[in-house]
Amino acid sequence: MTGRLEEVSRWCKFEGNAWADPQGQGHSGWEELPYWLKGYGDLGYVLDDPAIIKNARKWIDAVLASQEADGWFGPRANKTGLKGKPDLWPHMVMCNVLQSFYGFTGDERVLPFLTKYFKWLKHAAGGEFRGGLLAQDPFRRQYRDDLLALQSHRRVLATGPGQAHPREHGELDQRGPQTGTT
Numbered sequence: 001m002t003g004r005l006e007e008v009s010r011w012c013k014f015e016g017n018a019w020a021d022p023q024g025q026g027h028s029g030w031e032e033l034p035y036w037l038k039g040y041g042d043l044g045y046v047l048d049d050p051a052i053i054k055n056a057r058k059w060i061d062a063v064l065a066s067q068e069a070d071g072w073f074g075p076r077a078n079k080t081g082l083k084g085k086p087d088l089w090p091h092m093v094m095c096n097v098l099q100s101f102y103g104f105t106g107d108e109r110v111l112p113f114l115t116k117y118f119k120w121l122k123h124a125a126g127g128e129f130r131g132g133l134l135a136q137d138p139f140r141r142q143y144r145d146d147l148l149a150l151q152s153h154r155r156v157l158a159t160g161p162g163q164a165h166p167r168e169h170g171e172l173d174q175r176g177p178q179t180g181t182t
Contacts, residue, residue, distance in 0.1 A: 005036065006055075009032075009036075010027065010028060011027075011028035011030075011032040011033050011036075012028075012032075012033060012036055013027075013028070014058065014059070014062075017029075017033065018074065018075035018076070018077065019033050019034070019059065019062065019063055019066075019074055019075060019094070020059065020062040020063075021062070021066065022062075022065050022066050023066070023076065024066050024073070024074055024075045024076035024077075025076060026075075029074070029075025029077050029078055029090070030075075030078070030087075030090050031089055031090040031093050033059075034090055034093035034094040034096075034097055035093055037056060037059050037060075037094075037097050038093065038096055038097045038100065040052060040055075040056055041053070041056035041060070041097060041100055041101060041104075042100050044056055045100065045103075045104040053104075056101075057101075060097065060098070060101050063094060063097075063098070064098075064109050064110070064113055067113060067116060067117070070120050071116040071117045071118075071119050071120030071121070072086075072117070072120055073091070073094075073113070073117060074090070074091060074094060075090070078090055078091065086124060088121075091117070095114065095117070098110050098113070098114060
């Protein structure tokens with residue numbers, strides 16, 4: 001998944017990618033890039049690989065630069081991708097990417113970004129989605145991922161970024177959380 005995928009896969013090409021464009025225009029705007037970026041970034045964080053981390057950050061910086069005033073971000077085609085309604089699934093996966101990135105870096109841009117997106121989502125869910133799109137079985141299961149990201153986000157907001165990020169208290173080293181036995 002990591003070696004040369006950007007060289008052979010169209011959806012992992014930064015140039016012209018809808019996830020990398022500030023206006024969300026371009027190719028490959030669906031879920032493939034967020035899935036790859038989630039695994040790729042997490043691998044870099046666990047291995048403490050500066051090259052992977054730098055490359056993943058390039059993508060994440062572009063995503064963070066793509067947010068509209070109403071909170072929507074990323075590919076604009078997804079905003080009306082399902083019969084005129086938003087296609088939320090690719091964004092749910094990208095929210096997971098941003099969660100991991102924030103967990104590793106504590107980047108101060110992430111929480112306001114997610115707050116703005118979740119406000120957009122709350123407005124959308126309170127209106128056109130109620131009893132419609134999100135009531136359909138496949139979307140109920142997929143929407144769970146955004147709710148998990150929101151739950152994590154709300155926990156951070158409740159305790160404050162300075163208290164919620166373990167690295168700020170010396171509980172994590174630069175590689176992030178450690179697993180396994182010692």
